[in-house]
Amino acid sequence: KQEVTQIPAALSVPEGENLVLNCSFTDSAIYNLQWFRQDPGKGLTSLLLIQSSQREQTSGRLNASLDKSSGRSTLYIAASQPGDSATYLCAVWGNAGNMLTFGGGTRLMVKP
Amino acid sequence: DTGVSQDPRHKITKRGQNVTFRCDPISEHNRLYWYRQTLGQGPEFLTYFQNEAQLEKSRLLSDRFSAERPKGSFSTLEIQRTEQGDSAMYLCASSLGGLTAETQYFGPGTRLLVL
Numbered sequence: 001k002q003e004v005t006q007i008p009a010a011l012s013v014p015e016g017e018n019l020v021l022n023c024s025f026t027d028s029a030i031y032n033l034q035w036f037r038q039d040p041g042k043g044l045t046s047l048l049l050i051q052s053s054q055r056e057q058t059s060g061r062l063n064a065s066l067d068k069s070s071g072r073s074t075l076y077i078a079a080s081q082p083g084d085s086a087t088y089l090c091a092v093w094g095n096a097g098n099m100l101t102f103g104g105g106t107r108l109m110v111k112p
Numbered sequence: 113d114t115g116v117s118q119d120p121r122h123k124i125t126k127r128g129q130n131v132t133f134r135c136d137p138i139s140e141h142n143r144l145y146w147y148r149q150t151l152g153q154g155p156e157f158l159t160y161f162q163n164e165a166q167l168e169k170s171r172l173l174s175d176r177f178s179a180e181r182p183k184g185s186f187s188t189l190e191i192q193r194t195e196q197g198d199s200a201m202y203l204c205a206s207s208l209g210g211l212t213a214e215t216q217y218f219g220p221g222t223r224l225l226v227l
Contacts, residue, residue: 004154034215043203044155044218045114089154098168099145100216102154 002027002094006103013080014111021075021106023090028068034100035064035075036089044089048075080110114138116219118204124225125194132190133222137206144187145216146179147203148172155203161187162209194226 003026013019023033032051036044048057048064050073056065063076073090087107091100115138125131137144142163147155158177160168163184173179176194181187191198201223205216 006154036218041223043114043116043118043220044205046215046217049215091154097157098143098160098162099157099170100147100155101157104152104154 002030002092002101004090004092004101004103006088006090006106008106009104010107010109012109012111015080015082017080017110018076018078019080019108021077021088021090021108023073023075023103025071025073025092025101027094028071029095030068031093031095033064033066033073033090033092035062035073036091038087038089038105040087047088077108080108082110082112084108084110114217114219116204116206116217118202118219118222120222121220122223122225124227126227127194127196129194130190130192131194131224132188133202133204133224135187135189135204135206135219137186137204138208138217139185141206141208141217142184143207143209143214144181145205145207146187146189147205149201149203149221150199158189191224194224196226199224199226 035047050066061078087105089105091102117136144161146158149155161181201221204219207214207216
């Protein structure tokens with residue numbers, strides 16, 4: 001059974017810092033990995049999707065990498081802003097079924 | 113706004129009552145998913161439809177839960193005889209399924225509180 005773990009569970013940084021969020025998964029047989037953002041009490045917004053054949057994806061100040069063989073992904077946020085404060089979730093689409101398996105999320109607070 | 117809508121956004125009910133939630137996916141999307149999210153946790157998969165066919169169900173989906181997608185468009189999720197442990201955010205997502213795994217677009221969720 002696929003398990004997804006995100007470290008740290010919570011992170012507080014001053015504005016302007018570059019930061020890295022980590023995601024690990026136990027079964028490397030995946031089709032893709034997605035990073036989502038969730039604001040309090042709201043639904044999920046897709047940030048980046050990395051196909052299993054890709055190593056990284058970039059969107060603006062966000063860069064996500066994937067090392068499928070070691071079961072790891074990182075989300076890099078450059079020059080963090082208070083508006084980046086949210087919960088960041090990673091999820092993998094595995095070979096075992098038509099569903100996303102999510103990690104528990106990292107709650108990010110960027111202080112002005 | 114992702115284009116996926118859910119109704120209602122909030123529901124408070126008493127234990128033992130039945131509740132029904134609705135999801136309207138992006139119109140051309142053939143795949144529809146239901147997830148449940150409890151406070152401080154990531155979403156957990158409940159069930160998946162391709163068009164009107166319910167193809168997968170999680171073991172989390174007890175016999176009190178039933179989902180339908182009658183014409184391959186909107187979907188409903190019904191919980192019968194609600195329990196306090198059913199309190200959670202219920203999220204719907206849709207995607208355009210093909211040969212490659214695709215991005216899922218999530219709705220805003222329905223937050224259920226069972227008293």
